[in-house]
Amino acid sequence: MVSIKDHFKDTFEPELLEELGKVGIIQNISAGDTLLGVGETVRLIPILINGIIKVSRIDSDGKELLLYYVNPLESCVMTFTCCMQHRASEIQAVAEDDTTFIGVPVQYMDLWMDKFSTWKSFVMQSIQHRFNELLDTIDQITFQKLDERLIRYLKEKSKVTDSTLINLSHEQIARELATSRVVISRLLKQLEHEGRILLYRNQIKILRTL
DNA sequence: ACATTAAGTGATT
DNA sequence: AATCACTTAATGT
Numbered sequence: 001m002v003s004i005k006d007h008f009k010d011t012f013e014p015e016l017l018e019e020l021g022k023v024g025i026i027q028n029i030s031a032g033d034t035l036l037g038v039g040e041t042v043r044l045i046p047i048l049i050n051g052i053i054k055v056s057r058i059d060s061d062g063k064e065l066l067l068y069y070v071n072p073l074e075s076c077v078m079t080f081t082c083c084m085q086h087r088a089s090e091i092q093a094v095a096e097d098d099t100t101f102i103g104v105p106v107q108y109m110d111l112w113m114d115k116f117s118t119w120k121s122f123v124m125q126s127i128q129h130r131f132n133e134l135l136d137t138i139d140q141i142t143f144q145k146l147d148e149r150l151i152r153y154l155k156e157k158s159k160v161t162d163s164t165l166i167n168l169s170h171e172q173i174a175r176e177l178a179t180s181r182v183v184i185s186r187l188l189k190q191l192e193h194e195g196r197i198l199l200y201r202n203q204i205k206i207l208r209t210l
Numbered sequence: 211a212c213a214t215t216a217a218g219t220g221a222t223t
Numbered sequence: 224a225a226t227c228a229c230t231t232a233a234t235g236t
Contacts, residue, residue, distance in 0.1 A: 146224070171215095180224085180225060
């Protein structure tokens with residue numbers, strides 16, 4: 001369990017930490033729970049203490065495209081932009097693992113932006129970080145390098161689950177990368193031939209050569 | 211043993 | 224890179 005107070009004591013001013021403790025609501029959700037669906041309105045800004053949240057776009061046919069993961073001590077950038085304009089969510093947030101977070105009611109956003117300069121820079125930095133990351137994935141998509149996207153996906157997954165064994169079917173991976181199962185199967189087979197992974201049913205073993 | 215679901219593969223666009 | 228059509232392998236009942 002990560003201590004929010006400890007981690008942010010250098011980034012946030014003491015008054016902000018105090019207010020965070022007063023106003024924040026600790027919430028627990030289990031793996032697989034949906035934190036926010038498409039079309040719902042954001043009521044709480046989450047700051048993760050523990051666990052992992054997957055944020056993805058859902059297109060009109062119900063196809064999913066993975067955008068990013070929210071790690072402990074991070075917040076979901078989309079909720080910032082989204083709630084400040086009081087707009088409905090265009091993304092979906094699902095807990096990938098059992099997760100604990102502090103929820104800050106949205107009405108404090110505006111207030112804190114003016115009141116605490118450290119809050120403002122935290123928000124800005126988060127946005128900048130994600131934005132750069134998104135630019136990267138856009139590059140990859142437009143240059144059609146699905147193989148590299150897949151490798152990146154596997155690495156991230158392994159980091160996130162802290163394991164070299166990934167428990168996913170090719171079908172599930174294909175859905176998250178918005179392609180077809182056949183394509184994923186082929187690419188994975190290729191990686192296996194290159195000696196970078198091992199394939200089993202519903203499992204993929206990542207080798208350090210990846 | 212049989213049905214179901216995951217994965218592998220050639221051919222076509 | 225996607226889709227189709229088909230095979231093979233693994234798993235559940």
